[in-house]
Amino acid sequence: xxxxxxxxILVVVLTVLLGxxxxxxxxxxxxxxxxxxxxxxxxxxxxxxxxFLFSLxxxxxxxxxxxxxxxxxxxxSGDHFEGNTSLEIVWTIVPLFIVLYxxxxxxxxxxxxxRADPNAYNITVVGSQWSWRFDYEDFGFSSTExxxxxxxxxxxLLTSTDVIHxxxxxxxxxxxxxxxxxxxxxxxxxxxxxxxDYKLRCAELCGLEHAYMLSDVIVMEVSxxxxxxxxxTEGPAGDGAERGEAWAQQFGCQACHSLDGSDRIGPxxxxxxxxxxxxxxxxxxxxxxxxxxxxxxxPQATIxxxxxxxxxxxTGASMTEEQIQDIVEFIESLSE
Amino acid sequence: MNExxxxxxxxxxxxxxxxxxxxxxLLGMGFTMLIRIxxxxxxxxAEPVWVSGMFVGVIAFLIGxxxxxxxxxxxxxxxxxDHHSADPSLxxxxxxxxxxxxxxxxxxxxxxxxxxxxxxxxxxxxxxRTELAAAKMQFLDLGTFNSLIGLHGIVMIxxxxxxxxxxxxxxxxxxxxxxxxxxxxxxxxxxxxxxxxALLVVSSLxxxxxxxxxxxYPPLSARAPxxxxxxxxxxxxxxLSSILGSLNIIVTTIRMRAPGxxxxxxxxxxxxxxxxxxIGLTATQFIALSFQMVMFQRLLGMGFxxxxxxxxxxxxxxxxxxxSHPAVYVFILPGxxxxxxxxxxxxxxxxxxxxxxxxxSMAIALVGFFVxxxxxxxxxxxxxxxxxxxxxxxxxxVPTGVKFFSWTGTxxxxxxxxxxxxxxxxxxxxxxxxxxxTGPPNATVATDLHLHDTYWIVGHFHATxxxxxxxxxxxxxxxxxxxxxxxxxxxxxxxxxxxxxxxxFYVQSLGQMRIGLLGMRRRIADYDPALNFDFSHLIITxxxxxIFTSVVIFVVNIWRSVKRxxxxxxxxxxxxxxxxxxxTPIPEHNYADHPFEVVGEPYDYGLEDAPYIxxxxxxxxx
Numbered sequence: 001x002x003x004x005x006x007x008x009i010l011v012v013v014l015t016v017l018l019g020x021x022x023x024x025x026x027x028x029x030x031x032x033x034x035x036x037x038x039x040x041x042x043x044x045x046x047x048x049x050x051x052f053l054f055s056l057x058x059x060x061x062x063x064x065x066x067x068x069x070x071x072x073x074x075x076x077s078g079d080h081f082e083g084n085t086s087l088e089i090v091w092t093i094v095p096l097f098i099v100l101y102x103x104x105x106x107x108x109x110x111x112x113x114x115r116a117d118p119n120a121y122n123i124t125v126v127g128s129q130w131s132w133r134f135d136y137e138d139f140g141f142s143s144t145e146x147x148x149x150x151x152x153x154x155x156x157l158l159t160s161t162d163v164i165h166x167x168x169x170x171x172x173x174x175x176x177x178x179x180x181x182x183x184x185x186x187x188x189x190x191x192x193x194x195x196x197d198y199k200l201r202c203a204e205l206c207g208l209e210h211a212y213m214l215s216d217v218i219v220m221e222v223s224x225x226x227x228x229x230x231x232x233t234e235g236p237a238g239d240g241a242e243r244g245e246a247w248a249q250q251f252g253c254q255a256c257h258s259l260d261g262s263d264r265i266g267p268x269x270x271x272x273x274x275x276x277x278x279x280x281x282x283x284x285x286x287x288x289x290x291x292x293x294x295x296x297x298x299p300q301a302t303i304x305x306x307x308x309x310x311x312x313x314x315t316g317a318s319m320t321e322e323q324i325q326d327i328v329e330f331i332e333s334l335s336e
Numbered sequence: 337m338n339e340x341x342x343x344x345x346x347x348x349x350x351x352x353x354x355x356x357x358x359x360x361x362l363l364g365m366g367f368t369m370l371i372r373i374x375x376x377x378x379x380x381x382a383e384p385v386w387v388s389g390m391f392v393g394v395i396a397f398l399i400g401x402x403x404x405x406x407x408x409x410x411x412x413x414x415x416x417x418d419h420h421s422a423d424p425s426l427x428x429x430x431x432x433x434x435x436x437x438x439x440x441x442x443x444x445x446x447x448x449x450x451x452x453x454x455x456x457x458x459x460x461x462x463x464x465r466t467e468l469a470a471a472k473m474q475f476l477d478l479g480t481f482n483s484l485i486g487l488h489g490i491v492m493i494x495x496x497x498x499x500x501x502x503x504x505x506x507x508x509x510x511x512x513x514x515x516x517x518x519x520x521x522x523x524x525x526x527x528x529x530x531x532x533x534a535l536l537v538v539s540s541l542x543x544x545x546x547x548x549x550x551x552x553y554p555p556l557s558a559r560a561p562x563x564x565x566x567x568x569x570x571x572x573x574x575x576l577s578s579i580l581g582s583l584n585i586i587v588t589t590i591r592m593r594a595p596g597x598x599x600x601x602x603x604x605x606x607x608x609x610x611x612x613x614x615i616g617l618t619a620t621q622f623i624a625l626s627f628q629m630v631m632f633q634r635l636l637g638m639g640f641x642x643x644x645x646x647x648x649x650x651x652x653x654x655x656x657x658x659x660s661h662p663a664v665y666v667f668i669l670p671g672x673x674x675x676x677x678x679x680x681x682x683x684x685x686x687x688x689x690x691x692x693x694x695x696x697s698m699a700i701a702l703v704g705f706f707v708x709x710x711x712x713x714x715x716x717x718x719x720x721x722x723x724x725x726x727x728x729x730x731x732x733x734v735p736t737g738v739k740f741f742s743w744t745g746t747x748x749x750x751x752x753x754x755x756x757x758x759x760x761x762x763x764x765x766x767x768x769x770x771x772x773x774t775g776p777p778n779a780t781v782a783t784d785l786h787l788h789d790t791y792w793i794v795g796h797f798h799a800t801x802x803x804x805x806x807x808x809x810x811x812x813x814x815x816x817x818x819x820x821x822x823x824x825x826x827x828x829x830x831x832x833x834x835x836x837x838x839x840x841f842y843v844q845s846l847g848q849m850r851i852g853l854l855g856m857r858r859r860i861a862d863y864d865p866a867l868n869f870d871f872s873h874l875i876i877t878x879x880x881x882x883i884f885t886s887v888v889i890f891v892v893n894i895w896r897s898v899k900r901x902x903x904x905x906x907x908x909x910x911x912x913x914x915x916x917x918x919x920t921p922i923p924e925h926n927y928a929d930h931p932f933e934v935v936g937e938p939y940d941y942g943l944e945d946a947p948y949i950x951x952x953x954x955x956x957x958x
Binding site: 173 | 478479482547548549553555556559560561643644647648649650683684685686687688689690691692714715716722723726727730731733734737738740741742744745747748749750751752753754762765766769770773774776777779780781782783785786788789790850853854855857858859860861862863864937939940941942943
């Protein structure tokens with residue numbers, strides 16, 4: 001019996017040390033969403049159960065190593081007992097109820113993250129190799145950074161133009177894959193709680209530059225957000241080329257096309273206009289208005305040599321005719 | 337020895353096989369090009385020509401190594417002698433390089449191959465771990481990094497499957513009192529097909545690699561370089577080995593037990609091995625199927641997973657995980673069986689709750705079939721599937737817990753000693769405990785939304801793999817080394833191996849979990865310096881190198897001990913298991929001249945007059 005008392009003390013001490021140690025360690029990043037709170041609560045419960053069970057088994061084992069180690073010269077055997085059915089039943093049934101209880105908690109916390117606010121506003125999140133675009137459909141513009149007003153629920157509709165990507169902002173805790181294909185849009189609800197700058201990180205391996213598939217996430221005061229929306233919906237001022245520059249910015253074209261002649265995933269726009277390009281079938285083409293418009297609307301129609309393995313997302317489908325015309329003018333201005 | 341002829345390289349099955357594979361691949365490519373010309377296509381198209389060439393190469397390897405020879409003769413109506421071992425004129429070491437039907441030779445072949453492949457996969461890991469030691473790209477490019485992580489994963493899986501093949505092939509017939517496996521030729525076939533399979537997987541590096549990780553999710557895998565196809569084909573072939581090997585273990589266990597050896601008197605490892613084999617036999621087809629569908633999508637334009645062609649990308653994940661989750665139980669169950677096997681010997685006590693442990697393996701295998709979608713909680717699969725799969729997944733914790741409690745009961749009031757095999761067994765329990773306990777947070781959907789695809793998961797599953805396979809595998813090698821070789825390993829070097837690997841693993845795994853929670857994603861070649869993970873990554877990398885060093889010590893120890901270790905006693909651990917009562921080296925036909933009868937319980941350590949087996953000739957040996 002004295003053995004059991006000592007082990008019990010050891011297990012309690014270990015549990016308290018581990019549990020409080022982990023609690024005070026700050027193992028999670030800052031929490032910045034309503035939905036994340038339910039997740040953190042549940043995780044903390046897990047951490048305590050882990051601390052207890054780890055201490056329980058390790059406590060018994062460590063104690064046995066000391067108390068029941070073979071003394072030198074002792075070639076005898078240990079006590080002979082082959083098992084204990086009541087004990088086995090207890091340590092089957094008790095864990096069964098614990099895991100069922102945790103599954104129940106898990107379902108509850110999941111429901112918490114899915115709680116819908118009827119006033120939520122919609123943003124379509126489009127993943128492409130290797131950039132994100134955000135279509136603010138309620139307001140009719142697009143952006144390459146995700147700006148959210150604080151304390152208001154955003155209903156994100158995730159989709160992809162090519163492979164599977166995954167939306168993850170560690171401070172929001174939530175994760176959801178963005179799938180390619182019609183009818184494959186998936187929902188995620190986020191209510192940010194703290195004004196600040198965060199990063200959206202693609203969490204599903206999506207090819208070569210997956211590591212760098214990031215976007216800025218900016219949580220703003222509601223008034224600041226409204227001012228930004230007003231600025232965006234007004235649209236850019238200036239001539240066609242200036243507007244085109246702004247559209248290219250909004251639709252994230254520069255994720256793949258550089259403006260300074262350097263190599264990115266797609267061809268640079270510097271000096272592109274009126275250049276002569278060789279296509280994969282060997283023929284040549286002069287890059288003019290018609291060719292550029294075709295390439296924006298149907299990127300796979302003609303492929304320039306050296307870009308056989310690159311698939312441009314059909315971003316043009318989300319643009320108006322005027323926007324495309326402006327972008328073409330902008331590209332033209334880069335050859336002057 | 338003086339009558340043995342000098343070894344001509346071409347008489348070695350392995351060399352012949354590889355030559356056949358190369359020639360076969362070229363012939364296959366030529367044949368494909370011929371067909372393409374005949375149906376009016378341009379002769380050269382890299383993908384179909386290479387893929388079908390490589391496929392023919394695999395079959396050619398098996399012909400070259402001699403895996404089909406007896407079957408061909410049977411098909412022609414010829415008799416084959418019941419020759420068991422390789423060409424008897426070969427010197428001792430050469431038999432391991434040629435086809436042999438002796439389950440012990442095949443077990444060693446599996447084991448050596450496993451350690452080689454393990455070293456290769458570990459080297460891949462060290463390369464990309466070095467890259468990760470600091471933010472920014474140092475010496476790898478993104479494409480190579482992505483290929484290396486996928487290769488590390490799949491080559492490790494191959495190493496683990498080979499290691500399991502080693503343990504179960506060598507031990508199951510010996511433990512149940514059989515003189516070989518039920519299907520010796522199938523057994524040899526199942527081993528040798530791994531060699532061309534492994535070559536194919538590694539060859540993917542030279543075909544542009546593949547940037548998908550070992551999970552190969554489409555549509556990414558449908559547009560990856562040609563290396564992807566080599567990966568698919570290699571895994572396909574290795575999977576066939578798994579299916580055939582499992583079939584053999586199950587039949588052997590059902591049909592070839594010694595008199596009196598009823599199911600609840602078998603050494604406990606046999607239970608684990610059968611549980612694993614049930615999964616291997618019935619689930620492996622699904623990973624093969626899922627990969628085959630992507631192969632055909634790429635080769636023949638069948639749009640299974642092509643959203644542009646009405647395909648569904650989620651379907652792949654269901655098929656893939658339907659095998660690949662149970663597969664992790666394939667990886668750990670033999671290791672857990674090994675823990676249960678070795679623990680009583682060094683505690684000098686009966687295994688606590690034999691039947692509960694035996695049945696818990698079956699329970700894990702069974703429940704394991706109903707949990708696959710917990711890999712897909714964030715995948716966008718049908719919403720209503722998430723909660724039921726959370727419940728089923730949590731259930732796995734129950735039989736796993738039974739094992740831990742029973743192991744604790746086995747140690748309690750024992751007379752515990754700590755030679756190297758026992759250290760690795762206890763290390764396995766501790767590390768698997770860490771891996772097991774970090775599982776439930778991934779199983780409850782809400783917390784998984786944060787944890788999925790992060791380094792937390794990486795830390796978690798490496799703990800399950802090290803606790804469930806690596807540590808028990810090393811324990812098994814040290815434990816049976818004296819019986820296999822007749823020599824004793826170096827105890828001091830064994831302890832160095834353990835005391836380097838054990839703490840280093842904890843540092844590595846806990847470090848991974850910590851940065852994972854803080855925002856480190858899986859499978860990224862580079863991380864944002866703003867996250868301040870540099871120092872943690874450096875520590876993890878150093879720990880990785882320490883683990884690798886400890887394995888090098890292990891290999892050197894084994895190598896030197898085989899050559900000039902002390903001669904070991906016939907039963908140095910004073911075990912009750914039947915294989916220890918055989919003379920060393922174990923006769924070619926195991927128990928043919930040493931028949932025995934089971935008269936008691938396997939783990940009645942410390943009980944007077946309660947022998948496990950009665951072997952009339954046992955006293956005459958030693």
